[in-house]
Amino acid sequence: MxxxxxxxxxxxxxxxFGQEDAQSDHVFKEFCLNGTHHPVWDKIFSNPTNPSTSVVFAEKGAGKTAIRMQMIEQLQKHNASHPENRVLVIEYDDFNPFLDCFRERYSGRNRRPERLLSHWRLWDHMDAILSLGVTQLIGQIIEPNESTDNNIKSVSKAQVANLTHLEKRDLLLLAAFYDNSLDMPAVQRWNRLRKKLKFSYWKTEWERALGFLVTIVTVGLVFYLGNWKDFSQWWIWLIMFAGWAPWLWRQASLFWKAWRVTREVRVFDHLPNALRKILARIERRELAGQPIPSRDRSDDRYELLTKFQAILKKLDFTNIVILVDRVDEPHLVNGSAERMRDLLWPMIDNKLLKHPGVAFKLLLPSDVVYYLHREEKEFYERSRLDKQNLVTSLDxxxxxxxxxxxxxxxxxxxxxxxxxxxxxxxxxxxxxxxxxxxxxxxxxxxxxxxxxxxxxxxxxxxxxxxxxxxxxxxxxxxxxxxxxxxxxxxxxxxxxxx
Known part of the structure; x- marks a missing residue:
């Protein structure tokens, strides 16, 4: 039969019942995405106009990925019906690229997965999240897609034109540090963004212009007052070097900053010289005092996140929802509960989870609940899980x-x-x-x-x-x-x- x-x-x-994974389940996508919800759906999803963080622990097959897909669908509907109060969705569910780059920063025994993940910190998560969000936003600005299907994240030219000069500066700064696209070289993509923003940079060329001017004037005076043999005089070369000194000093200091950023941003690759070229297009006075992710701390990342939110609000994105899923799948984790704990615990920080305008939806395997119950008082005080809409079991x-x-x-x-x-x-x-x-x-x-x-x-x-x-x-x-x-x-x- x-x-x-x-x-x-x-x-x-x-x-x-032929499919077992929600991502490839066409029956779920076509018919059950909107109508079939878990009983605790309302607690997990909350209200899109004022989203809140939720932390869910569930065993394999309980529907974590299905819930993530349902949240994306509901947020897209919200964005379609509230174009001036949209939500930017960041899907933080593919950890492999970030972990691979992170691993390249270590050598010897520290490259072993069980040791490697113990070095993962809160700011590594923040760098990865900012990278996903900034790359997504810049892609929309460079190549606008205002179709109905893309309304969840589209950005119009009129919205970009409404950005102030300082907001454009902040967006270019975020792009310099966190735009991680393989579509084109970093400098070329940054310049395309700069042209879209109509952000001029001619004032940054005064040191170079001074160097050329001093060189041309010195050479001209030597030929006018003497002959080419006078170039053997050391003071002539000293004058030309003095003319180029401001430019050389600025480029050296920018390269030092770029190198420190490439050392501290460990979740994707930066080229120091490319970053130096980008930072050189921003005026010295506008770059001074700005947060730069060049230290192993989260303070600079929080300031950059706040700048990112301010830009998003001008683009009609009033909130950010970060969907965290599939933490057991990276090859360096490989389903190990201990490694999942090392990867997740730095993120479970009340300051980050309760950051204004940002909602985390953590869909986590139940394997780590064992370690959750064994933590010390300090962990619970830092995480404040009692305030995070905690669901310990997706029954x-x-x-x-x-x-x-x-x-x-x-x-x-x-x-x-x-x-x-x-x-x-x-x-x-x-x-x-x-x-x-x-x-x-x-x-x-x-x-x-x-x-x-x-x-x-x-x-x-x-x-x-x-x-x-x-x-x-x-x-x-x-x-x-x-x-x-x-x-x-x-x-x-x-x-x-x-």
């Missing part, structure tokens, strides 16, 4: 899993008006409450989908096309559930795939 034959008999056009009841299964079955119905239920697939002797009790043992949606997929396939394999059975009986249900629970126990011990 074919699976498709069984499903079509019940008015279902495709297997609702799914049997009833909520039953509803999820029904939603997916209805999403795959062949007729829009027809509302098939998951119970329709089972023998009449199996009650709804019995199914709810069985589903409760599976704990999370991913395990539920795997189980139902196996169950449907196993049932169809028991019958032929000419002699089908349209209901899953109790014997098949109990047998498949028993085998699946055995695999699930092995998975919980880290010895299987679930």
């Amino acid at each position: 074919k699976v498709q034959q069984f499903l079509e008999h019940h008015g279902i056009k495709e297997n609702p 799914w009841t049997g009833e909520s899993l039953y509803d999820v299964a029904c939603d997916r079955v209805r999403a795959c119905a062949t007729e829009p008006g027809k509302n098939p239920s998951i119970k329709d697939l089972f023998d009449d002797s199996i009650s709804e409450q019995e199914l709810i009790g069985q589903f409760a043992q599976l704990r999370v949606p991913r395990h539920l989908f795997k189980f139902l997929y196996r169950l449907i396939v196993d049932h169809c394999n028991r019958y032929t096309v000419d002699n089908p059975s349209w209901k899953i009986n109790r014997e098949t249900l109990q047998k498949v559930l028993s085998l699946f629970q055995r695999d699930l126990e092995a998975f919980d011990r880290g010895m299987g795939t679930g």
Whole structure:
């Protein structure tokens, strides 16, 4: 008996349980993105006009990635309906590029993952987040995309024109330190941004002009008053060197600043000479006193974050939402709870999590809860998790899993008006409450989908096309559930795939 034959008999056009990962689950994306939510959704998502931080711990398959995708969808709708009160979404979920660059800064035993992550600090997270946000914003300014699908982050020319001179200076400063795009060389991309902002830099060339002027005048006077043999006199070269001294001093000091930035910003690569060329286009008086991420501290990063927020508000982004997910997937973490702890703990800081205008949505694996309960008083005082909308376990009841299964079955119905239920697939002797009790043992949606997929396939394999059975009986249900629970126990011990 074919699976498709069984499903079509019940008015279902495709297997609702064929996918296990939300990112590649087209049924979830097309039909369940807006209507199927976890019971604690409101606490996690909060209000887009005044978003708040939430910290969620959940086991694998509980729906962390699905919640992230749902939040992006809801924020995009909010931006479409509130164009003057938008939210900038920063997806901080791919740690591999940042960790790879971070690892290159160390050598020997410190490159080992178990030691490497112990050197990760709060400002490394802030550098990574600023890099993602600034790169995203600059991409929108350089190549505006005002389509409806891009309204969540589009920036118009009129909005850019409303920036003040100091705000343009701040944006160029942020671009110098944090624009991390591979589309074009850093200096070329920065110059394109400068032209878009109509930010002139001719005043920065006075030292170079002075050097050329002194050189030309000196050479001219030598030829006018003497001959070329006079160039053997040391004082002539001293005069020309004195003319170039201001320019050489400025370039040397800028290179020193650029080198310090490249040393302290450890999550992506900077070229000191390219950064020097960029900083040389900003006037000395405008660069003086500005925060520069050249020290191993978070103070400069907070000031730069505040500047970034001020620019965003002029571009109608009143808040920033940072979605943190997939922290167990980087190859240097590799699912290790200890390494996840080393990577995450610096970020769990009340000053950062409660920064005005910024909301973090931390979707974290439950593996690190063990270490959370073992922390000292100092950690809890610094993190203030009691104020962060903490969800220690993303639990799914049997009833909520039953509803999820029904939603997916209805999403795959062949007729829009027809509302098939998951119970329709089972023998009449199996009650709804019995199914709810069985589903409760599976704990999370991913395990539920795997189980139902196996169950449907196993049932169809028991019958032929000419002699089908349209209901899953109790014997098949109990047998498949028993085998699946055995695999699930092995998975919980880290010895299987679930």
